[in-house]
Amino acid sequence: MGTKSDKALGQNIFIASSPDEESDFIPLISEDDEEVLDRSDVPELLPVLPLRNTVLFPGVVIPITVGREKSIRLIREYYKKNKIIGTIAQNDPDIDDPQTDDLFRIGTVAQIIKILEMPDETTSIIIQGKKRFQVDSFVSEEPYFVARTIPLSDVKPESKDREFEAIVGSLKDLSLRIIKLSSNIPPEASFAVKNIESSSFLINFICSNSDVDLKDKQQLLQESNLKTRGTRLLEHLSKEIQLLELKHDIQAKVKMDLDQQQREFMLHQQMKTIQDELGGSPADKE
Numbered sequence: 001m002g003t004k005s006d007k008a009l010g011q012n013i014f015i016a017s018s019p020d021e022e023s024d025f026i027p028l029i030s031e032d033d034e035e036v037l038d039r040s041d042v043p044e045l046l047p048v049l050p051l052r053n054t055v056l057f058p059g060v061v062i063p064i065t066v067g068r069e070k071s072i073r074l075i076r077e078y079y080k081k082n083k084i085i086g087t088i089a090q091n092d093p094d095i096d097d098p099q100t101d102d103l104f105r106i107g108t109v110a111q112i113i114k115i116l117e118m119p120d121e122t123t124s125i126i127i128q129g130k131k132r133f134q135v136d137s138f139v140s141e142e143p144y145f146v147a148r149t150i151p152l153s154d155v156k157p158e159s160k161d162r163e164f165e166a167i168v169g170s171l172k173d174l175s176l177r178i179i180k181l182s183s184n185i186p187p188e189a190s191f192a193v194k195n196i197e198s199s200s201f202l203i204n205f206i207c208s209n210s211d212v213d214l215k216d217k218q219q220l221l222q223e224s225n226l227k228t229r230g231t232r233l234l235e236h237l238s239k240e241i242q243l244l245e246l247k248h249d250i251q252a253k254v255k256m257d258l259d260q261q262q263r264e265f266m267l268h269q270q271m272k273t274i275q276d277e278l279g280g281s282p283a284d285k286e
Contacts, residue, residue, distance in 0.1 A: 055277055062126070063125070
């Protein structure tokens with residue numbers, strides 16, 4: 001077995017017009033697209049790709065580096081077939097060769113959009129989440145995991161639910177604020193957040209891209225009630241923005257202190273230059 005991880009390629013967010021573009025991309029899911037995802041079938045038997053340090057949410061597109069031999073075999077076989085696989089996060093990202101007990105029991109059906117053979121000889125894939133599922137049992141572990149599945153559906157709020165609309169609006173506002181405060185998130189992310197039509201996809205998109213602990217993300221995925229998922233995500237974002245604002249305030253104060261010190265140093269140097277030109281300060285004379 002290889003020791004390389006099957007992991008997400010980081011939080012870089014780009015927008016591309018089609019899956020054929022060789023970049024990380026996030027297509028903006030419309031409400032019609034969401035209905036298609038909701039109606040998609042979950043195969044009774046599904047090959048499972050363990051994810052080491054990420055959680056895939058329905059509708060969301062992510063790039064993954066695939067390093068394990070059994071994982072590479074899985075994606076290559078199914079890319080030639082129907083391109084449909086299951087993804088489940090490991091409960092311990094440090095395990096190089098996970099067994100069935102090392103995987104959570106709820107995951108997401110994924111479509112393999114593209115396989116990329118990288119210049120450093122690693123293999124990467126771009127996948128899109130389709131629908132959540134629960135593992136009923138594992139029927140095979142070699143040459144890769146195969147699970148018997150139970151389809152899971154989201155419980156959506158009533159149309160025109162004002163509380164849900166407020167939750168979604170708050171999630172969007174906080175996300176835009178976090179993007180503005182974070183130096184490691186590119187500005188394209190704001191474009192994505194502002195242009196997402198589907199409330200369900202917005203919640204899943206933010207769940208996927210937020211700086212939330214892996215196990216907390218898994219808990220969000222396991223929550224079937226979309227309104228509750230949104231509320232819990234809002235709690236995580238509120239904590240994240242508090243930390244970012246505190247960090248921003250500290251950095252601003254440090255910069256202000258440094259600027260003050262620099263001004264004092266410059267003033268001192270200017271005074272010294274003037275005194276030197278005038279023949280030195282009176283204190284230097286005998």
